[in-house]
Amino acid sequence: MNSEFIKKMQVTCTNCSLDEICIPRGLSHSEVDTVSQVIKRKKTLQRGDFIYRDGDQFKGLLAIKSGTAKLIADDQDGNEHILNILLPGELLGFDGLFNDQHNCSAVALETLSYCELPADNLEELCQQVPSLMRELFRHTGSKINNDRNMIVINNRPAEERLAAFLIGLSDRFSKRGFSSSDFTLPLTRQEIGNHLGLALETISRLLKQFQTSGLINVNNKQIKIRDIDSLRNIFSQPR
Amino acid sequence: MNSEFIKKMQVTCTNCSLDEICIPRGLSHSEVDTVSQVIKRKKTLQRGDFIYRDGDQFKGLLAIKSGTAKLIADDQDGNEHILNILLPGELLGFDGLFNDQHNCSAVALETLSYCELPADNLEELCQQVPSLMRELFRHTGSKINNDRNMIVINNRPAEERLAAFLIGLSDRFSKRGFSSSDFTLPLTRQEIGNHLGLALETISRLLKQFQTSGLINVNNKQIKIRDIDSLRNIFSQPR
DNA sequence: CGTATTATTGACTCCATTCAAAGATAGTGG
DNA sequence: CCACTATCTTTGAATGGAGTCAATAATACG
Numbered sequence: 001m002n003s004e005f006i007k008k009m010q011v012t013c014t015n016c017s018l019d020e021i022c023i024p025r026g027l028s029h030s031e032v033d034t035v036s037q038v039i040k041r042k043k044t045l046q047r048g049d050f051i052y053r054d055g056d057q058f059k060g061l062l063a064i065k066s067g068t069a070k071l072i073a074d075d076q077d078g079n080e081h082i083l084n085i086l087l088p089g090e091l092l093g094f095d096g097l098f099n100d101q102h103n104c105s106a107v108a109l110e111t112l113s114y115c116e117l118p119a120d121n122l123e124e125l126c127q128q129v130p131s132l133m134r135e136l137f138r139h140t141g142s143k144i145n146n147d148r149n150m151i152v153i154n155n156r157p158a159e160e161r162l163a164a165f166l167i168g169l170s171d172r173f174s175k176r177g178f179s180s181s182d183f184t185l186p187l188t189r190q191e192i193g194n195h196l197g198l199a200l201e202t203i204s205r206l207l208k209q210f211q212t213s214g215l216i217n218v219n220n221k222q223i224k225i226r227d228i229d230s231l232r233n234i235f236s237q238p239r
Numbered sequence: 240m241n242s243e244f245i246k247k248m249q250v251t252c253t254n255c256s257l258d259e260i261c262i263p264r265g266l267s268h269s270e271v272d273t274v275s276q277v278i279k280r281k282k283t284l285q286r287g288d289f290i291y292r293d294g295d296q297f298k299g300l301l302a303i304k305s306g307t308a309k310l311i312a313d314d315q316d317g318n319e320h321i322l323n324i325l326l327p328g329e330l331l332g333f334d335g336l337f338n339d340q341h342n343c344s345a346v347a348l349e350t351l352s353y354c355e356l357p358a359d360n361l362e363e364l365c366q367q368v369p370s371l372m373r374e375l376f377r378h379t380g381s382k383i384n385n386d387r388n389m390i391v392i393n394n395r396p397a398e399e400r401l402a403a404f405l406i407g408l409s410d411r412f413s414k415r416g417f418s419s420s421d422f423t424l425p426l427t428r429q430e431i432g433n434h435l436g437l438a439l440e441t442i443s444r445l446l447k448q449f450q451t452s453g454l455i456n457v458n459n460k461q462i463k464i465r466d467i468d469s470l471r472n473i474f475s476q477p478r
Numbered sequence: 479c480g481t482a483t484t485a486t487t488g489a490c491t492c493c494a495t496t497c498a499a500a501g502a503t504a505g506t507g508g
Numbered sequence: 509c510c511a512c513t514a515t516c517t518t519t520g521a522a523t524g525g526a527g528t529c530a531a532t533a534a535t536a537c538g
Binding site: 486487507 | 509510511512513514515516517518519520521522523524525526527528529530531532533534535536537538
């Protein structure tokens with residue numbers, strides 16, 4: 001994206017509605033301005049479009065403005081594994097930090113717009129805006145903690161995994177100002193199963209079971225959480 | 240590389256035998272000197288000692304000089320899950336980057352010595368030594384990639400998990416200058432099982448099976464890899 | 479040397495997968 | 509707008525991989 005496009009859009013970090021949850025959180029007004037000048041607004045993508053592909057050169061860290069995405073790792077035999085899903089306001093691209101080459105792929109799950117904090121400016125920018133460095137470390141730390149939480153969750157029984165997944169979505173939607181009780185699953189049963197290491201039939205059966213127990217209402221991809229405390233209890237009970 | 244510096248009495252990053260694999264990799268001589276001045280050499284710990292505990296204040300990033308350690312997450316019901324093991328020359332502590340508070344515990348698996356890059360100097364130090372920032376981002380990126388690899392591996396059959404674990408150890412030992420074919424498992428069967436999400440009996444049975452197939456020799460914790468290619472093939476075969 | 483921890487091995491059980499088939503939903507073009 | 513098709517979801521029945529239980533053996537340790 002070129003600079004005239006940026007001027008045309010008139011969207012900057014300063015007036016972006018995500019400014020509280022994206023990178024600039026924790027930065028002063030003038031610091032946000034500085035960062036905003038190098039942030040690139042990228043074009044909108046459609047469902048199924050790749051944001052980046054495994055092996056692509058790392059060009060920068062990305063922030064989702066609207067829409068959702070999935071991170072997928074391609075394993076040896078060509079199957080793909082959904083590592084994570086990304087909601088509006090969340091950051092991605094950290095898998096490129098190690099060797100300037102992406103280590104997994106990112107795919108839009110629906111119409112999606114995003115911003116980029118270019119990698120080539122990163123060092124100088126952090127020199128100019130020291131607290132940006134701190135924020136970036138915070139975000140990398142957060143990603144590490146999330147991934148490790150996923151490792152722990154993935155070794156628990158199917159029921160707990162799905163409950164944790166739903167609770168996680170609820171919390172994250174809530175943090176972004178969406179309803180914590182009513183939301184649309186951005187993934188198919190197949191994809192949820194893939195993400196949680198379960199068969200799609202298991203997801204279907206468990207959603208039904210959760211509904212029967214009065215924990216949630218399910219209508220295809222539409223979820224209504226009816227008893228969030230009991231749902232939370234599912235994975236905080238001793239086995 | 241730095242052989243002319245190995246005359247100093249004190250152990251510094253400049254003459255540390257780990258200088259190729261620890262933080263200073265990628266820094267110039269003078270930069271390593273600068274970093275070396277703030278690095279703290281910590282006292283030696285014994286098996287079972289905590290390096291840090293879940294919830295502890297984050298004091299800095301740590302590099303293991305000798306010995307091995309495990310990272311453990313305490314889940315809701317008091318069970319612990321071994322997230323990773325750390326070999327000499329490897330870094331830990333990144334789980335404290337998010338909110339200046341450790342998100343898991345680190346425990347010595349044997350007599351262990353380590354260094355600390357203090358957190359309170361980090362911002363200024365990165366201002367003075369810009370390439371340190373790049374190196375730190377590289378390391379955080381590496382941790383993220385490793386954890387995600389773990390997520391993918393953990394959803395595969397038991398045989399593949401254990402093969403991947405052994406190959407991973409072999410590669411990492413090799414990178415540190417140890418034998419890639421002969422090494423001692425730093426974990427009990429119980430701990431390996433915990434780490435891989437398998438029962439300890441399954442580990443025992445699979446090690447036996449690998450030995451019977453001529454892939455490895457097992458003598459309690461002593462492992463000899465006899466056919467590393469076939470071992471690698473176990474998890475690069477289509478299912 | 480005796481005790482505690484760790485490892486092996488077998489038999490049985492169970493959670494989740496796989497296979498299979500029918501039903502629902504969304505998207506497309508005539 | 510409806511019919512047609514592809515995709516997604518539900519549900520049941522059978523299978524199997526890994527867990528659990530249990531008992532013995534080996535190793536480490538004070």
